[in-house]
Amino acid sequence: MTDVDVRPLAESEYRPSFDLFLASLHEPQRTGDERWQRSSTRYEPGRVFGAFLDGELAGTALSMTSALEVPGGAVLPAAAVTGVGVRADRTRRGLLRGLMRAQLTELRERGEPLAVLHASETRIYPRFGYGLGTRSQRVQVARTHAELRPDAPIGGQVRLVDGPAAEKLLPELYSRIAAGRPGLIARGEGWWTTRLAGTVENGGALRVAVRSDDSGTDDGFALWEPSKTDHHFGDGSIRILVSDMHGADDAATASLWRFLLGLDLATSVIAVDRPLDEPLPWWLADRRGCGVDRVDDDLWVRLVDVPAALAARSYGAAEPVVVEVRDPFLPQNSGRYRIGPGGAEPVADAPQLGLDVDVLGSLYLGDVRPSTLAAANRVEVHEPSALAAADRLFAAARPPWCGTQF
Ligand SMILES: CC(C)(COP(=O)(O)OP(=O)(O)OC[C@H]1O[C@@H](n2cnc3c(N)ncnc32)[C@H](O)[C@@H]1OP(=O)(O)O)[C@@H](O)C(=O)NCCC(=O)NCCS
CATH class of the missing domain: 3.40.630.30 (Gcn5-related N-acetyltransferase (GNAT))
Structure with a gap:
C-alpha cells in the first residue's frame, strides 16, 4: 500500500x-x-x-x-x-x-482538551474516539394551529435587520446569551462570516430577526429562509425554514416563535436544530399543531485529554465510581479514573465500570445515562451498584444542546 x-x-x-x-x-x-x-x-x-x-x-x-x-x-x-x-x-x-x-x-x-464535530455519517467517527454528545429535533408547526396560549411568555420587540447589521450585532449577541447549558459552543469570526453569507447570496434569501426585551436590550435572534411552492394566494405553500434561533431565556425564545408563527402568508414554520426540551408545545393553544418529525444526532464529542476534561465538569451527588477508560487511538488517555461529586482523578483501584473513550464522549455532557449504554453493552458493569451511582454522577441539570452547525 x-x-x-x-x-x-x-x-x-x-x-x-x-x-x-x-x-x-x-x-x-x-x-x-x-x-x-x-x-x-x-x-x-x-x-x-x-x-x-x-x-x-x-x-x-x-x-x-x-x-x-x-x-x-x-x-x-x-x-x-x-x-x-x-x-x-x-x-x-x-x-x-x-x-x-x-x-x-x-x-x-x-x-x-476537547474536540467536537457534526458527522455526515454516524459510523465514521466512533473509531476515532468521538461519541454522540447532544441531540436536536426538527419541529414543524402548521400556521393554522399556531395560536399561543394567553399565559405563554409575551413582551419585548422583534425587528428585522439586514446582512451588514447582522454581521455587526450577532457575534456579540450570541456570545452574550449562549450560556447556561452544556453543549453550547463558541462561534468564531470565520463561523459567522460563512453563516451569514445567505443574507447577501441568492438575492439575500436568508432573513434575520433580533429580539429585544422591554428595556431595549437585545436578547435573541432567529435566521430563516422562506421556501415557496407555486403560491397563488391560497394555492401552494410558503414554508418558513428556521435554521438558527437562540434566546437568552424562555421569554426571548417565545417572542421569536410568536414572530415567526405570525408571519403573513406563511403556511408552516419548520425549525431545525431545536433543543429537545423546548417548551413550544406548552406555549401553543393546541399542542397537536406542533410535531417533531425527526430527532437528529447533533454534536459529537471527543475527550482529547481525558483527565483534564473529566476534572473540568461537575458531577451529581452519589458515591464515587471507578471507571476504566480505553482509548486505543490516544493511549495516553487509557486508565482508571475515580469520579465523584468532588471531581475526577486518575487512580490505580479496581474498576467498577469499563468503557471505550467514545462512550465517555456520549456520557460527558449528560445526554444519555450510563445505565442506558450498559443496556446496549457499551458500558461493562463489574459492580452493579456503581451503575446507579454513575447515572446520578453524570446527569446534567439541563439537557445538553449545541444548536450550532459547522
Ligand atoms: C468519510 C471519509 C472522509 C472517509 O475517508 P477514508 O480515507 O475513506 O477513510 P479511511 O480509509 O481512513 O477509513 C478509516 C476507517 O473508517 C472506515 N470508514 C471510512 N468511511 C466510512 C463510512 N463512510 N462509513 C463507515 N465506515 C467508514 C473505514 O472502513 C476504515 O475502517 P477500519 O479502521 O476498520 O479499516 C470519505 O469517505 C469522504 O470523504 N466521504 C465523503 C465526505 C464526508 O462524508 N466527509 C465527512 C464530513 S463530516
Missing part, C-alpha cells in the same frame, strides 16, 4: 483543500471567488491538514478555534472539526485515519 503522508497545509494550499472538501460532499468542484473569500476565514494557520498520496493532495481536515460549555458551567477550549473530505478515487486507503491521528495529536499538544 502507498504511504499516506499527512502534514499541516501552507496558506497557498487552503483553497485546493476547500475545493477537495466540497467535491467530496458532491458539490461543484470549483468555488467562486466570493464563496472562497468568505470560507477562507475558517482556515486558521496550523489547523488545516492535508493527506497526500504519491505527493498529491487527496484528503483534508481542519479545526476551528472554539470552546464548549460542560456540566457545571465551565467553558473549555474545544476544537470544532470540519472540512473533512477525501477524494472519491482515494477513499478507504487510510487517509482519514492519518488525518485524525495527526489532528488529535496536534490538538493535545495545543492543550485543547
Whole structure:
C-alpha cells in the first residue's frame, strides 16, 4: 500500500483543500471567488491538514478555534472539526485515519482538551474516539394551529435587520446569551462570516430577526429562509425554514416563535436544530399543531485529554465510581479514573465500570445515562451498584444542546 503522508497545509494550499472538501460532499468542484473569500476565514494557520498520496493532495481536515460549555458551567477550549473530505478515487486507503491521528495529536499538544464535530455519517467517527454528545429535533408547526396560549411568555420587540447589521450585532449577541447549558459552543469570526453569507447570496434569501426585551436590550435572534411552492394566494405553500434561533431565556425564545408563527402568508414554520426540551408545545393553544418529525444526532464529542476534561465538569451527588477508560487511538488517555461529586482523578483501584473513550464522549455532557449504554453493552458493569451511582454522577441539570452547525 502507498504511504499516506499527512502534514499541516501552507496558506497557498487552503483553497485546493476547500475545493477537495466540497467535491467530496458532491458539490461543484470549483468555488467562486466570493464563496472562497468568505470560507477562507475558517482556515486558521496550523489547523488545516492535508493527506497526500504519491505527493498529491487527496484528503483534508481542519479545526476551528472554539470552546464548549460542560456540566457545571465551565467553558473549555474545544476544537470544532470540519472540512473533512477525501477524494472519491482515494477513499478507504487510510487517509482519514492519518488525518485524525495527526489532528488529535496536534490538538493535545495545543492543550485543547476537547474536540467536537457534526458527522455526515454516524459510523465514521466512533473509531476515532468521538461519541454522540447532544441531540436536536426538527419541529414543524402548521400556521393554522399556531395560536399561543394567553399565559405563554409575551413582551419585548422583534425587528428585522439586514446582512451588514447582522454581521455587526450577532457575534456579540450570541456570545452574550449562549450560556447556561452544556453543549453550547463558541462561534468564531470565520463561523459567522460563512453563516451569514445567505443574507447577501441568492438575492439575500436568508432573513434575520433580533429580539429585544422591554428595556431595549437585545436578547435573541432567529435566521430563516422562506421556501415557496407555486403560491397563488391560497394555492401552494410558503414554508418558513428556521435554521438558527437562540434566546437568552424562555421569554426571548417565545417572542421569536410568536414572530415567526405570525408571519403573513406563511403556511408552516419548520425549525431545525431545536433543543429537545423546548417548551413550544406548552406555549401553543393546541399542542397537536406542533410535531417533531425527526430527532437528529447533533454534536459529537471527543475527550482529547481525558483527565483534564473529566476534572473540568461537575458531577451529581452519589458515591464515587471507578471507571476504566480505553482509548486505543490516544493511549495516553487509557486508565482508571475515580469520579465523584468532588471531581475526577486518575487512580490505580479496581474498576467498577469499563468503557471505550467514545462512550465517555456520549456520557460527558449528560445526554444519555450510563445505565442506558450498559443496556446496549457499551458500558461493562463489574459492580452493579456503581451503575446507579454513575447515572446520578453524570446527569446534567439541563439537557445538553449545541444548536450550532459547522
Ligand atoms: C468519510 C471519509 C472522509 C472517509 O475517508 P477514508 O480515507 O475513506 O477513510 P479511511 O480509509 O481512513 O477509513 C478509516 C476507517 O473508517 C472506515 N470508514 C471510512 N468511511 C466510512 C463510512 N463512510 N462509513 C463507515 N465506515 C467508514 C473505514 O472502513 C476504515 O475502517 P477500519 O479502521 O476498520 O479499516 C470519505 O469517505 C469522504 O470523504 N466521504 C465523503 C465526505 C464526508 O462524508 N466527509 C465527512 C464530513 S463530516
